[in-house]
Amino acid sequence: MRMKQLLASIIVGVGALAAANSMAADMTGAGATFPYPVYAKWAEAYKKTTGNGMNYQSVGSGAGIKQIKAKTVDFGASDKPLPVDELDAAGLMQFPAIMGGVVTIVNLDGIAPGAMKLTGPVVADIYLGKITKWNAPEIAALNPGVKLPADDITVVHRADGSGTTFLFTDYLSKVSPEFKTKVGADASVKWAVGVGGKGNDGVASTVQRVKGSVGYVEWAFAKKNKIAHTQLKNKDGSFLQPDDENFKAAAASADWVKAPGFGVVLTDQPGKNSWPITGVSYILMHKSQADAAKGKEVIKFFDWSFKNGDAAAVELDYVPLPDSVTKLVSDAWKANLKDASGKAIW
Secondary structure, eight states, rough: HHHHHHHHHHHHHHHHHHHHHHHTOEEEEEESSSSSSHHEEEHHHHHHHOOOEEEEEOOOOOHHHHHHHHTSSSSEESSSSOOOOHHHHHTTTEEEEEHHHHHOOOOOOOOOTTTOOOOOHHHHHHTTTSSOBBTTHHHHHTTTOOOOOOOOOOEEESOOOOHHHHHHHHHHHOOOHHHHTTSSSSSSOOOOOOOEHHHHHHHHHHHHTTEEEEEEEEEEHHHHOOOOOOEETTSSSHHHHHHHOHHHHHTTTTTTTGGGHHHHHETOSSTTOOOOOEEEEEEEEESSSSSHHHHHHHHHHHHHHHHHHHHHHOOOOOOOHHHHHHHHHHHHHHHHHHHSSHHHHH
């Protein structure tokens, strides 16, 4: 009898352990391609440390927002902060997870990575279809002594709803009134010219394949794929190379306390070292968690990443959130995320 009871308890224990591991492995997120490299790195390290997995679908901010609203994933991710009224209507909260930069990339023979200089207004005119040749006077004036090809410019943009597109078009709308009027700033826009690629990786691969092309991607994608980037002139008139120090400089002026729903946009920030297209990537979760254990596991993952993932983020040229901001985020988790009975899950 004792043996039967012992076997039964072992079976129950193994079953409970298997169920717990299955639950952890099922932790899922979907959305922005911008932060995918660092989320993947964090997930790998988190699983090695805790045994709990996280599956992140890099499908674009627009798709991620749709999936979290439909409750088909445990969290969504977007590089475009949602306004408070949209968050409230969907019963969501958002919090920042990581910061980084968007860069312009090119495929031009004889031009070294980082050698070409561009300005926001020139990039806007390229994406408006007004500048169509690489040796156009507007580009030549910025690059004296650089042998520019007479090639046609092939414009590459995102084909999907994208927070990276939001950051890029928000910046161009700030520096070009014509771009703001004709295209505007959003995750999905009606482009004047160009061909589309899905995700940061789709844009990157298209630019790699097409001679004379220009595109925009998150900096980690440009580095990882060894695609030539350009310098950009910032609000204070400095031509800059993208790096985490310049992303950090742009983020220095962020006022997280006053921003509703942490909705900070860091494009075209003042400061001689501020990279002009810097952005924040956000996580979206339902305030009322139908599966409180799963919701808590998501929070545990990001809490662990905030405390242990800075080195991995910096290695990939992202900017980790300051401790003062992660404290605000933790307080927001406690205040907003509840189980079905209304009890805080954190």
